[in-house]
Amino acid sequence: MSRTHHPADSARMPLVEALLQYERRKPASFHVPGHKRGAAYRNDPQVASWLGAVGLYDATELPGLDDLHDPQGAIAEAERLAADAFGSKRTFFLVGGSTVGNLAMIGAVCRSGDYVLMQRNAHKSAIHALMLSQAGAVFLPPEQDRESGLYTSPSPELIDVQLSKFPGTKAVFITNPNYFGMSADLRKIAEVVHKHGKPLLVDEAHGAHFGLDPLLPESALQCGADAVVQSTHKMLPAMTMGAMLHVGSDRVDERILKRLLGMLQSSSPSYPIMASLDYARAAAAQNRGNEQGAGPFREGLDAAHYFRERLRCRAGRFRILERAPDAGYTSLDPLKIAVYDAEARLTGYQLLTMLHEQGCDAEMADERHALLIFGMNSTRSDAEHLLDALQRIGSMNLSEKQEIRLKMTNILPLWSAASTQPVFFDADGVRKPAHLEGDPVAVEIERAVGLLSAEMVVPYPPGIPLLFPGERISSETASALARYRSDGAAVQGISDKSLRSILVWAGNDI
């Protein structure tokens, strides 16, 4: 089959079609799954309408339905159409979410004892990948946006410096955009990484829709990333756990990726989830958005724009996080809207709860913001619903006992200094450096500068590890801990809750 498809092909959904054809036969099932084409669900009024309906298509590797782990037919064709739509060399459908994508992507470049450069605020699956691969990371401090206190990616300059310092690194791992839709200058990062001859791996879990409309930021593949993981279920209409792993170049070996995915993913993958990936690609990429204003995202973008404008005009206490000219990021996803109470009487958490009570389910909250996500199928009526809810929340009497001070003190620029050596992991967590002996000992924080931490230290917010066990404690880290102590900040992981001492590994460093 040719790699170059006719434009008309982009409307096709080969895997959806294969499942429809299978269902049309109405075969008698003498195979797994045990629900027998949904029959088990259709007698029960509680699940008939949904499990009974999808059960007809919850098939297995029957003739015509191909095999995810060795695709030759409908799945291979659906993956090729996705590769064309997203601009990859090869695309793998994932049924285990971006989690399995990150495990495979990092595993593909790291053998035991290897290390990568990784931003410190990576998703936990990236750390788990290091653990499973028995690999390490030099953690890079991200930039912080002053306006919101949110963290983005490390700067291209820092990446350049660290690549020079650590020429043995196997790759650079970046998360972009962040949960709030903030994107770094990924083109510049890709240039820097490629200048050093390394592959750029991007966790684009929150950006599966990027690059599909001129009003949306560029995608990681467009910026030159060598391998990219996307949660197709997050911002495109796939079922939950549906994701894709795109290979952008020969810098990442797709045969190793295939082998690892074959190890990590179910040998009985879900056909509805795979079909929803095929559907999501067709829905988002056919008649792709153009400068003339057409495209599948226009209704959702219009709804988000409408909401933003109306809230702005209202000039009430609820505001929207907007990108400042000196922001610590280069673009903001227009479909992600972080709302906050400019009078600081409601935390983000409280706002999320009150929105829920008003029938509007938000995505998440931090101390200050409630994050609302619009999608391809969001409408002006959704926006109205949200505006009404905020109106009602705003009009409630909140003066008594609701006055709160946001604990913004925890939001600090934590990492003025970058790591000086990789931290290595194994399946149990962080691997104890081989040259150190004996048990961890407690040392006053002020006297711990220069020593290797034996514990994980995670201030909340933002919940990003300040120290991994095995990391050297810099004077900046020690100062930050002293500041947390005087601020009474919440710090998890550290055994001395008074923040006076920290466990370090004894050995020739002390």
Add this chain to the structure above:
Amino acid sequence: MSRTHHPADSARMPLVEALLQYERRKPASFHVPGHKRGAAYRNDPQVASWLGAVGLYDATELPGLDDLHDPQGAIAEAERLAADAFGSKRTFFLVGGSTVGNLAMIGAVCRSGDYVLMQRNAHKSAIHALMLSQAGAVFLPPEQDRESGLYTSPSPELIDVQLSKFPGTKAVFITNPNYFGMSADLRKIAEVVHKHGKPLLVDEAHGAHFGLDPLLPESALQCGADAVVQSTHKMLPAMTMGAMLHVGSDRVDERILKRLLGMLQSSSPSYPIMASLDYARAAAAQNRGNEQGAGPFREGLDAAHYFRERLRCRAGRFRILERAPDAGYTSLDPLKIAVYDAEARLTGYQLLTMLHEQGCDAEMADERHALLIFGMNSTRSDAEHLLDALQRIGSMNLSEKQEIRLKMTNILPLWSAASTQPVFFDADGVRKPAHLEGDPVAVEIERAVGLLSAEMVVPYPPGIPLLFPGERISSETASALARYRSDGAAVQGISDKSLRSILVWAGNDI
């Protein structure tokens, strides 16, 4: 919440109820997934009826919907009801199939450099678990059933001998039942394993229904297994990828299991799959089958029995594999029916294809048998459908050019000798023994006895590795290879397709 539930509780489906309650609110979605409660699917006539229907329940970790990775509410309660129903100490819901269950179960007992005793015909996910854990296995030859040529489990006697020889093993890993529903004497195996103070891990992927009716074989938990993985989607009505990991005793650390599952499974698990696990437990375990003949499996068991009796009475060329008194197994799952052509004019593969053409989809085939799986929801009308299909296939004129000889020569008792040392794996495959240097060299098979193989040797059928790289070549193995050579059998993996030589690792053994 109490661990002991009132019998009436077993009808409850806490997670299904939580999702129904969520849906009743009809909230506006400003969160992931991007299909916005299925709205994206409901405009497209091709997917509206199934993805659109289930999309309403394809939720995320919203208030009231709990969190699989740290369950406190509806998921915790659903898991507790499953633990009660299946008789475990603790049950974990899995959304990544038995695959992820095997990875976690083996990973929980093996650190890098540890090894287990494992039957040679284990599912590939068990080998992948060794690779990810950088662990090893002493492979145990399974018993072979003479009548069918099929392999079951190693004998309790052999397990006893090998446990004495390898007291350092971390566990014994058994697959029971096999794909065809044949079960070993698991009680005796559990006794032997516990006598040596080791945990028994059972891949019960094909036996999630065991123990739920007096007409079904006992379950691994009933036999005393310490940890058990079940594919709830295979023989019980869960959606594909829905599975459970049961902890039977303190011999396996459930905290480590929880941590590994948190690493290997998606951080956005599928709610429909989790809800289907809750449903499957309630459907199969409430009003559990009793001696008086009631129970949820009775209709399916009756359909299978009816089919078996009718085919027997007909006494035509299609026969059913039945358990002989001297069979290499102790019980056969009555819901698994292996049909074969007693005149040997059709292979199992051809039979499967012809059944498909007659509208009956079988589960799988080998050279001789086509395997048909009945379930809780199979009916006499399904049985009639199948009988008619076989009648039509039998009446077709197959005399010309259809005469074939089954290649039964490949089905040999391959492993008269058990392994003499563990084979160690890493993420790339088999780990080269540290004391060996240099590249693999080809040696005549007759002269290779006593040396370590550097390649994998897999005769088809049965597709079970005769040699893993790193295994010592016994005189029995060498004889088997010589026999394959004279029979012209299909052997994969070996580089010399003429089967005259084999690659061995050079080193102090040569």
